[in-house]
Ligand SMILES: Cc1cc2nc3c(=O)[nH]c(=O)nc-3n(C[C@H](O)[C@H](O)[C@H](O)COP(=O)(O)O)c2cc1C
Ligand code: SF4
Ligand code: SF4
Ligand code: SF4
Ligand code: SF4
């Protein structure tokens with residue numbers, strides 16, 4: 001068992017519990033975006049930053065990927081934490097001004113129009129779809145292409161992937177609702193940005209799925 | 213007897229002649245102290261026998277037969293050696309963590325990080341090319357200390373010669389029984405293979421590097437778990453920089469105590485720097501920790517060429533910091549550099565003279581980092597991009613009041629919230645240039661003037677009639693025929709045609725164009 005302090009409370013959790021899980025169990029709010037309880041956490045959006053003090057050292061960590069440490073102190077609401085969150089959310093809104101979930105978070109955290117020129121991207125690059133396709137579906141049909149701000153979620157080599165089974169998991173989990181998966185006869189769209197994919201008909205359910 | 217490691221100092225006693233001075237008596241070499249570069253230029257790296265003849269592979273049997281693995285670790289701890297790849301983590305402590313870590317499958321790995329992504333840095337390449345066996349010997353000793361049976365040298369594919377040298381060194385060491393099974397009859401097995409990286413800067417970051425070795429996309433992951441707990445294929449892994457490894461044989465041979473006698477209180481030994489930029493003598497230098505910037509730039513580097521004035525040094529590569537002239541007496545070690553807002557990094561030192569615009573410099577480094585960001589986390593991916601946009605606006609005369617504060621706000625979040633070291637250090641060039649040269653930023657933003665006369669959008673090339681002799685040299689170099697005028701009479705620049713290439717400014721002998729580039733108000 002691990003015993004540590006969060007804000008003004010003392011929490012006791014199982015070994016290996018993350019700071020975020022501990023906070024959720026205790027009803028303490030920490031905003032998240034790339035976290036999904038069914039998937040491996042990767043610490044990509046950095047909205048869940050909290051202050052962690054341990055053995056005389058204090059710093060900011062991502063709650064979703066940081067295990068709670070015995071004897072440590074976590075603060076979820078300091079001015080510095082709010083300052084970081086604000087910038088991170090502003091950066092995301094500037095990238096995806098149309099994405100509803102960001103505006104909802106903005107309302108809750110008091111973050112309005114970002115001080116940057118707006119872009120109009122549909123995808124937050126949170127990677128939830130990629131992880132779901134790999135970890136839940138086992139298809140590994142999509143991944144990140146390019147790097148930096150040019151990153152995109154695509155099938156390997158941007159060619160429609162024979163591995164996609166058109167299960168629709170990616171569309172369901174996407175917090176930005178970026179994906180469109182249409183099941184037109186013999187053609188499916190695997191990802192918002194990718195080309196159409198030839199599909200084949202399943203002999204059992206009559207649904208179409210992709211194949212090469 | 214002095215070993216080759218003290219080459220520079222031992223040669224001082226030799227008689228000097230005026231006709232052909234000893235290398236070691238030249239300013240560039242005089243205050244260098246060669247440990248990692250101890251065999252620089254003395255051996256043919258393709259011949260293992262030459263390395264052995266100079267005393268190489270003497271530390272290995274000592275480590276195998278005269279020392280227990282714990283004693284090796286202790287020796288490295290005593291030496292005070294810290295990682296030369298950037299963060300400066302104490303090597304002995306890292307080795308101890310890896311040594312004590314449990315491996316579920318029984319395997320442990322060591323890795324030599326030769327990714328060297330900093331533009332203008334070439335210390336690791338040079339070590340691998342000139343003395344690959346020193347690195348290899350260090351790795352075998354480390355593997356023995358940590359109980360690893362397999363090692364990797366991760367080197368960028370843009371270093372084909374280094375790849376060849378280290379590959380050949382591995383083959384030769386295997387032939388000699390210095391690598392492979394039952395090394396020197398000690399019952400200890402250790403194999404090394406070379407992995408060639410695609411050259412992404414971020415793949416030098418240890419978790420991205422391991423992902424790349426495993427064949428996955430080179431993106432960093434959060435730590436913990438640290439590589440010493442769970443690294444390659446989930447096994448304890450120890451990653452060290454090329455230069456760190458190259459120091460190991462010296463330490464084992466001559467003792468940690470000896471090594472810790474060199475350097476400063478917290479930073480022991482020597483460090484290789486690649487000294488480049490506006491400095492007379494450029495190249496790789498190896499000096500004891502704690503040498504001042506002044507000694508490095510002026511005594512070794514020979515100062516700034518063409519009588520220009522020294523302005524600053526960028527230490528630690530693109531994500532390092534800019535140290536101004538007022539701090540020229542700073543002793544160079546991990547702590548002092550950090551206090552100045554810079555980092556040791558892997559040892560890049562770029563010297564800048566008065567003709568460097570600090571805002572433009574920050575913009576350059578930030579653009580590099582923007583391109584090299586892996587894109588995984590928001591503050592680094594989106595934040596660095598926004599910093600670059602603001603800096604570009606400033607140098608292109610579109611700066612607005614509040615831009616400097618906006619940069620500071622971004623820098624704070626990027627530093628605090630980024631996932632890996634790339635993002636955490638990316639704001640350094642911006643923060644240090646703002647800290648030491650805020651007036652230059654203000655001049656750009658508020659008055660649309662570039663004091664160093666670099667930012668093209670803010671300068672106009674104009675002939676000063678009183679000084680122009682009408683020699684017509686500028687007419688010849690202007691690529692767009694923007695200058696005209698009769699011979700021997702003052703010329704004129706057609707501002708509509710001028711593309712601000714600066715060629716006339718460079719060529720004019722009479723300072724007719726140069727001195728008085730005027731500014732747009
Ligand atoms: C963006 C980034 C790039 C890095 N590049 C290198 C590199 O090229 N070479 C290197 O040795 N270490 C590099 N590092 C540091 C490594 O992550 C790691 O700390 C180092 O290899 C450990 O070896 P050391 O303890 O001997 O320094 C980099 C770190 C970051 C964050
Ligand atoms: S629809 Fe295709 S890409 Fe989406 S989760 Fe299923 S297999 Fe993966
Ligand atoms: S498509 Fe959706 S789930 Fe996938 S990375 Fe983009 S925002 Fe996240
Ligand atoms: S800090 Fe930059 S390089 Fe590091 S994980 Fe985040 S986006 Fe990638
Ligand atoms: S700056 Fe270049 S283009 Fe302009 S006048 Fe001089 S030489 Fe010609």
Ligand code: FES
Pocket residue numbers: 031032033034035042043044045046047048049062063064065
């Ligand atoms: S929720 Fe923790 S980094 Fe995204």
